[in-house]
Amino acid sequence: MGEHYFAKQPGAQSRPGAxxxxxxxxxxxxATDRGMFSPDRVDLGTRVLLDTVPPPPATGDLLDLGCGYGPIALTMAKRSPQAxxxxVDVNERALECGRANAQTAGLDNVRFGLDEEIPPAVRFAAIWSNPPIRVGKQALHELLSTWxxxxxxxxxxxxVVQKNLGSDSLQRWLESQGWPTERLTSRAGYRVLAVDPATATASETRDTP
Structure with missing residues (x-):
């Protein structure tokens, strides 16, 4: 697998596709290219996510974490044109494809960039993600905790997380960190997990004497 899609500047020779x-x-x-996640087809997990999640908020800031060439971000932008x-991704080649895809689709409400390019004050009304499980458990946990x-x-x-790549253990970890999480659906070997911090806040409020 080599460097896979985690490198900022992929070493794989460019071979544009679509x-x-x-x-x-x-x-x-x-548009896709070598050196990024799933360049030959839209990943099945991404499709499961996009087919099953509720509509994104109509306004506000929305985040696609680990966006690759943009299928999730562009779907959010299309479904919520006022948002x-x-x-965000580490792979600059993928981000370039995402920007080109937004321009081709005529979507001017989407911004692709490295994590440090998102203003620190921005807070998100929704996060959708096919997270990079293969970065390793510690790196994944740090990534999710941050965002x-x-x-x-x-x-x-x-x-969306593949069952045999640890979706159930990830759900248990999220719960252990104070992020209430439910399984929204299970399809084709993938779990879609819904993380709802407001549930924890409401519970803590109810439990306060």
């Missing part, structure tokens, strides 16, 4: 994202409410032709969608902490009051996160 894939189709076809959902009930949209059809996008997306601002941020796509889940930036949900705005009432915000929710939806994560």
């Amino acid at each position: 894939v189709d994202l076809v959902l009930a409410d949209l059809h996008l032709r997306l 601002i969608v941020w796509g 889940l902490a930036r949900l705005s009051p009432g915000g929710r996160a939806h994560l």
